[in-house]
Amino acid sequence: MSTEEVKETASVLSVHDDSIKVTEVLKEGDTLTFIIVSQKLSGTGEYHVDRTYEDFEWLQQHLFSQGDVPGIQGVIFPPLPAKPQVNASPRSIKQLGFLALGECQPYCKALETFLQQVAAHSILSKNKAVEVFLTSSDPPGRQKVKKNIFNRLSQAVEEMRKEGHKDVDEFFQNERDHNLILTGCTKTAAEKFLDVVATEQKIAVACGHFSTALHLCVEPGEDPDKQAFSRVCVKLSEVFESIKKNMTSVAENNVNTLGLGLDLESRYQEAEREMLFRRTCKLVELENAQRNVEKAKPVKKAAMEEVKKAAETEFEHTSGVAKQEIARFQGARVEMLQQALVGWCEKQLLTAKESADQFNQHLEVFRGMA
Amino acid sequence: ALTTGNMAASSDRNPPPFPTAEESEPGLCDMADADSDEGEDIFVSNVGSRFGDTSNKLTCVFRFALSQSQKACIFFISQLTCIQEEEAKDSFDVDVAVTNPEKVGDGMNAYVAYKVSTRTSLPMFRSKVFSVRRRFSDFLGLYEKLSVKQSLHGCIIPLPPEKSVVGMTKVKVGMDDPSSVEFVERRRAALERYLQRVVSHPSLLQDPDVREFLEREDLPRAVNTQALSGAGFLKMINKASDAVNKMTIKMNESDTWFEDKFQEVENEEQQLRKLHVVVDSLVIHRKELCGNTAVFAKSLAMLGNSEDNTALSRALSQLAEVEDKMEQLHQEQAASDFFIFAELLGDYIRLLGAVRGCFDQRMRAWQRWQEAQSTLQKKREAEAKLLWANKPDKLQQAKEEITEWEARVTQYERDFDRIGMTVRKEVLRFEKEKAKDFKSQIIKYLEAMLQSQQRLIKFWEAFLPEAKAIA
Numbered sequence: 001m002s003t004e005e006v007k008e009t010a011s012v013l014s015v016h017d018d019s020i021k022v023t024e025v026l027k028e029g030d031t032l033t034f035i036i037v038s039q040k041l042s043g044t045g046e047y048h049v050d051r052t053y054e055d056f057e058w059l060q061q062h063l064f065s066q067g068d069v070p071g072i073q074g075v076i077f078p079p080l081p082a083k084p085q086v087n088a089s090p091r092s093i094k095q096l097g098f099l100a101l102g103e104c105q106p107y108c109k110a111l112e113t114f115l116q117q118v119a120a121h122s123i124l125s126k127n128k129a130v131e132v133f134l135t136s137s138d139p140p141g142r143q144k145v146k147k148n149i150f151n152r153l154s155q156a157v158e159e160m161r162k163e164g165h166k167d168v169d170e171f172f173q174n175e176r177d178h179n180l181i182l183t184g185c186t187k188t189a190a191e192k193f194l195d196v197v198a199t200e201q202k203i204a205v206a207c208g209h210f211s212t213a214l215h216l217c218v219e220p221g222e223d224p225d226k227q228a229f230s231r232v233c234v235k236l237s238e239v240f241e242s243i244k245k246n247m248t249s250v251a252e253n254n255v256n257t258l259g260l261g262l263d264l265e266s267r268y269q270e271a272e273r274e275m276l277f278r279r280t281c282k283l284v285e286l287e288n289a290q291r292n293v294e295k296a297k298p299v300k301k302a303a304m305e306e307v308k309k310a311a312e313t314e315f316e317h318t319s320g321v322a323k324q325e326i327a328r329f330q331g332a333r334v335e336m337l338q339q340a341l342v343g344w345c346e347k348q349l350l351t352a353k354e355s356a357d358q359f360n361q362h363l364e365v366f367r368g369m370a
Numbered sequence: 371a372l373t374t375g376n377m378a379a380s381s382d383r384n385p386p387p388f389p390t391a392e393e394s395e396p397g398l399c400d401m402a403d404a405d406s407d408e409g410e411d412i413f414v415s416n417v418g419s420r421f422g423d424t425s426n427k428l429t430c431v432f433r434f435a436l437s438q439s440q441k442a443c444i445f446f447i448s449q450l451t452c453i454q455e456e457e458a459k460d461s462f463d464v465d466v467a468v469t470n471p472e473k474v475g476d477g478m479n480a481y482v483a484y485k486v487s488t489r490t491s492l493p494m495f496r497s498k499v500f501s502v503r504r505r506f507s508d509f510l511g512l513y514e515k516l517s518v519k520q521s522l523h524g525c526i527i528p529l530p531p532e533k534s535v536v537g538m539t540k541v542k543v544g545m546d547d548p549s550s551v552e553f554v555e556r557r558r559a560a561l562e563r564y565l566q567r568v569v570s571h572p573s574l575l576q577d578p579d580v581r582e583f584l585e586r587e588d589l590p591r592a593v594n595t596q597a598l599s600g601a602g603f604l605k606m607i608n609k610a611s612d613a614v615n616k617m618t619i620k621m622n623e624s625d626t627w628f629e630d631k632f633q634e635v636e637n638e639e640q641q642l643r644k645l646h647v648v649v650d651s652l653v654i655h656r657k658e659l660c661g662n663t664a665v666f667a668k669s670l671a672m673l674g675n676s677e678d679n680t681a682l683s684r685a686l687s688q689l690a691e692v693e694d695k696m697e698q699l700h701q702e703q704a705a706s707d708f709f710i711f712a713e714l715l716g717d718y719i720r721l722l723g724a725v726r727g728c729f730d731q732r733m734r735a736w737q738r739w740q741e742a743q744s745t746l747q748k749k750r751e752a753e754a755k756l757l758w759a760n761k762p763d764k765l766q767q768a769k770e771e772i773t774e775w776e777a778r779v780t781q782y783e784r785d786f787d788r789i790g791m792t793v794r795k796e797v798l799r800f801e802k803e804k805a806k807d808f809k810s811q812i813i814k815y816l817e818a819m820l821q822s823q824q825r826l827i828k829f830w831e832a833f834l835p836e837a838k839a840i841a
Contacts, residue, residue, distance in 0.1 A: 185669070337840070346834065352830060363817065
């Protein structure tokens with residue numbers, strides 16, 4: 001290949017997308033730094049880079065601002081988790097949901113998934129920013145990127161009305177209706193599951209207290225009946241220590257499998273919703289342009305026609321990409337949920353079996369007691 | 371002697387013995403009283419622990435309290451009481467059960483009557499199997515009668531459950547709502563444990579008041595039960611202990627056993643109180659988990675319904691059902707925590723208070739003896755004075771009084787020794803029973819937890835192929 005051709009082709013990612021791992025997170029005061037490792041495509045070797053959350057945002061901004069890529073607005077962008085905080089406020093914790101739990105593993109996993117999905121995306125992976133993010137030993141630039149086209153920050157009343165705008169395509173109308181319902185349901189399910197996990201953790205803590213308090217009942221002395229009671233207390237303390245461990249495992253399993261799954265599904269549904277909204281906006285633009293052509297005075301007609309043609313093209317590109325994205329998304333999410341459910345079930349089954357064994361052992365001990 | 375009780379299936383018994391895990395009757399707990407004893411076996415297996423098993427009859431209580439939509443009540447804790455504990459060393463001469471709570475009357479004068487059934491082989495009872503109806507104040511009255519008997523001083527007399535104005539007011543208003551159901555069941559179980567402890571005490575069983583309580587058709591209503599809530603009793607004990615501490619003549623114990631034991635008892639009461647607090651919070655969290663699981667199950671069902679992909683939809687709906695079943699498991703675990711541990715700890719906290727009461731009775735016996743000695747001394751001094759004053763008629767009276775008081779001193783000394791021996795015996799017996807009682811309750815708890823886990827394993831094993839079949 002000649003050097004000119006290399007310059008014209010888009011960037012090709014030089015790592016295996018499924019090899020990308022967020023291996024650890026370092027805390028320095030209030031800053032969190034994530035270590036990202038990925039395997040080189042060619043030959044052996046790895047890239048090790050350290051990135052902060054701002055770097056992730058930089059990457060996302062670059063992906064959003066690819067205005068020159070046709071149909072980019074039809075892409076369902078892999079969702080980036082919300083910003084983590086070292087001493088998180090209650091609101092931040094609520095926003096992060098499952099990702100706020102544990103010692104950062106759920107959060108790291110979510111970042112990892114984000115990167116893997118970006119790297120695996122046929123359109124997005126071609127953006128140079130992805131290569132830079134994953135391979136450059138220097139932190140990517142922190143300069144403000146030019147204003148991106150995805151500012152949906154202000155939910156003005158007008159914007160909300162656009163969301164309900166009737167579609168011209170039945171496929172898309174169905175998809176929009178369905179997405180709306182599913183987004184709500186998934187979010188609710190994730191929230192309620194989080195409540196379950198929180199209560200499980202409380203139970204674990206209470207069991208720990210009980211276990212500790214039982215030790216206070218142990219009395220010295222040679223009185224055989226007193227010793228009998230002391231033995232009972234010690235053994236019961238061990239029982240509750242087991243129960244505590246079991247509960248903790250159950251809660252962890254919940255978070256690491258189904259919890260993460262529901263969280264990702266929820267954020268992805270939101271991402272699809274945003275894409276569909278962008279397309280709807282394009283539709284509104286197109287319909288406005290069409291009306292303008294009809295209303296235009298002969299002097300302006302040609303110009304309006306140009307505008308209409310541009311809008312039409314953009315809408316068609318967007319819809320085309322959107323259809324592909326939706327098909328891919330529907331397949332991917334089912335697979336993702338299946339993995340989450342299977343993984344969850346297997347883990348809980350294992351924990352339950354271990355727990356049953358432990359109870360059996362404790363039971364033997366008590367039955368054998370004089 | 372009788373063989374152990376066996377919970378046969380009987381819809382007459384209230385709460386009814388429970389369907390097995392395979393049945394899934396949606397039946398509500400039937401609160402109506404059916405008085406027929408025909409073929410009915412309502413006695414809890416209570417062989418082994420002479421302080422009586424803590425009856426773990428779990429009822430619709432938690433089910434109502436937490437999820438009205440629960441269909442099947444699987445009260446496997448009660449199934450555990452069906453599992454006979456074959457500690458066949460001591461077969462029981464007397465078996466008692468408290469069942470069939472029924473509201474009598476209306477409005478603020480309403481009360482709950484319980485069926486008290488006895489099964490016995492002892493000749494001192496009028497028949498082998500019989501039952502009477504008693505109300506809560508009757509149980510309090512029994513305690514009141516026993517606690518003032520001189521002959522029983524030094525004995526650890528079991529305590530009835532505490533009065534509860536709040537609880538009873540709810541019941542007077544209506545017996546159907548979840549908190550009333552829970553209150554009545556809790557009280558019924560506590561009354562049963564109370565009676566079981568009474569009849570397993572060899573001295574108490576011989577007492578005519580106990581017999582009358584179990585047998586007599588119409589029991590005169592107990593009066594003066596105002597002071598006799600459990601809390602009232604403990605207040606009494608604590609007040610008495612303070613009085614003892616303020617005694618002018620301090621007892622000089624040659625044997626430190628009593629002092630040491632008393633200290634141990636006080637310490638233990640403190641520890642158990644702490645444990646009780648922790649268990650209470652554990653129960654609350656478990657109940658919370660039930661609620662959260664039910665809500666989560668609903669959200670899964672909705673998600674499953676909204677899902678287009680058939681396999682995923684089916685898996686989610688199945689999962690919703692699994693979560694529903696888990697809610698039930700959580701309920702049972704909550705009940706297990708509660709009825710096994712919380713009530714056990716509560717019982718023993720109160721029993722330890724009763725133990726302190728015995729020590730107090732011994733102190734008062736000692737006091738009485740000392741005061742009598744002091745009085746005797748005064749009488750002797752008076753006699754000496756009269757000898758000098760030469761008043762023959764008064765002298766005669768003085769001599770008579772001296773004889774009287776000499777007899778009293780001897781009697782009170784004997785009483786004091788007797789009570790001391792009784793207290794020692796009772797405390798030793800109490801400690802034996804306590805270790806056994808706790809051990810047997812813990813075994814029940816572990817068996818319940820084990821069953822829980824095994825059912826959980828079944829749920830997961832059933833769901834796994836569904837999850838795998840999604841894609």
